[in-house]
Amino acid sequence: MGRLSELFAPETVAVVGATDREGSVGRAILENLRSDFEGEVVPVNPDRDELLGMTCYPDVASAPAIDLAVVVVPPPVVVDVLEEIGQEGIGQVVVITAGFSETGGEGATRERRLRELAAEYDLDVVGPNSLGVMSTPVGMNATFAPENALEGSISFMSQSGAFVTAVLDWANDQEIGFRDVVSLGNKAVLDETDFVREWGDDDGTDVVIGYLEGIDDGRAFVDATREVVDDTPIVLVKAGRTDAGAQAASSHTGAIAGSERAYEAGLEQAGVLRAQSVQELFDYARALSGLDVPETDGVAVVTNAGGPGVLTTDAVGDSGLSMASFTDETVDELADAMPEEANVYNPVDVIGDADVERFERALDVVLSDPNVGSAVVVSAPTAVLEYEDLAEIVVEESEIHGKPIVPCLMGGERTDAPAAILREGGIPNYFDPARAVSGLDALSAYRDVRHREVDEPTTFDVDRDRAREILAQAKERDDNRLGVEAMDLLETYGIPIPDGEVVDDPADAVAVAESLEGDAVMKIVSPDIAHKMDIGGVKIGVPDDEVYDAYEDLVSRARNYQPDAQLLGVQVQEQVDLEGTTETIVGMNRDPQFGPLLLFGLGGIFVEILEDTSVRVAPIGEHEASAMVDEIQAAPLLRGARGREPADVDALVEAIQRLSQLVTDFPAIVELDVNPLVAGADGVQALDLVITLDTEKL
CATH class of the missing domain: 3.30.1490.20 (ATP-grasp fold, A domain)
Structure with missing residues (x-):
């Protein structure tokens, strides 16, 4: 574990504001801690000598040595308590109390003071306005949630405390376990980036999942996550949108590249898998925490039910996976092993009278096929098939072949026992075939994340001093916009102009x-x-x-x-002679969370009509710049489709990188459009320019 080890594995936890009053948050936290926590629980309340049979202390100064302080005092008292905690050298704090920046006014002032004290005393503070934290390895439930988490290898953070309580209740019913759980609250000090770093260093965390409504420092989050995802997958549900996308923009880029696209680009560059629903979040997490990553996208479907087999095939078609094409040897082996009525092509239908031995034989054959990266076993209940036996076969075959198998054992109570067998083997069971395929899709996406190419941005030799002089023209005339009069700015960064x-x-x-x-x-x-x-x-x-x-x-x-x-x-x-050239646009809109968001697409009037664009968070390297060009639907025009002379794509990729460096070097540039950037066989030229500035940053 990293620097937050005492937050998740404290020996002594103090509840500052503890009480025995029925229905109070202070009592709920105290009781939750007493239930399973391996360490010592210390109540702190100046009005009591004893609470729930435990010695109560008037303040943290008089209490035994404390590793973690959970603060649940009234809002006006929090700052004073935090200062006392800092003076006592207690490094880890969870502030449950609400009434801070979420209320505005005086609350926002309190939160600013809280941050100042955290910096002064080097405090790691969760919250304020937090439900609390859990860590199952030490039995710690320092929350006022009604349910404790089951033990597992998923670490979970949420910006909504209510979401945590609902998820815990549901997860316990589904027997899904967690390692650490954090309600982020207002994120005054510790935020999602801190916990990504912490759990990335934690050998006991197999998957990090989260529910976020915003990311305060998108660039820091991207940088931290890139270092983690090679070993630990991260899955997020991102809810809500900022106001940036709805604000009036003075450029094409500002209108097209709103904040939601910044999140899409930033999370993709970070290697985060983004779930679209809570169900998908946990379907992904269950697959990633227990299954091997497939080497190929080919899926084999083995079923005793034709209808569900077709549904599974459709789900594969809707995903990023593909139905595996069996080799001739596989088809021949299946034909020899299966009844004449069975279908030996993918999906393999072992028909309704199949017993567990027939399923086992079919699975063994298809998983031996080099074109098969994973398998889905779909079964309806029959009198000749024992689900417990099938569950054991699924676990065994997955271990033998080292390939993920996702079962879809359909039914009600009869699936409880086999599901437990599967869970013991790290394999989730899904009732819906589409969800089973979704889990496999997450595994494939994570494989691509681990194999992705991440390159450092190229630093070009540019004339920053001259660029700064050109940008200062706007401030000199008391304006925040520049146009073609600033074309020389592009030339200072090596972008050709007429x-x-x-x-x-x-x-x-x-x-x-x-x-x-x-x-x-x-x-x-x-x-x-x-x-x-x-x-x-x-x-x-x-x-x-x-x-x-x-x-x-x-x-x-x-x-x-x-x-x-x-x-x-x-x-x-x-x-400029435009014959045989293609007009493109390279633009930038500075997102409040992620910073400079680069946009590339067809230029001229087409950028508004077609909206065929790609986006990235700057700065970017050659690989990302090249991907931006390749991602637009009109990329074949640039590559020389239908007899057209190919454009100098290398020059275009370099121009994108140079503009990435420009907007990174000068945070005063709020929006920028180079439209058109004409791409021809002999290179590129910028023909027009629009810039919006924050002149206070010049």
């Missing part, structure tokens, strides 16, 4: 145009006009002798459209 300048005089526009090769592209430059094309604020293919008039017309259109708009001039830019 030749050109922003000018505020028609004669200067002519001079710039004459210095360029070929015709010019001219764009109005205004931080107040986001969609220039919509107002005729862009002219393409302007010859030198028309540049003067084009300048005047662009300015006139802008003034007519928005008289109070700030006009910075007109950009005169070399016209």
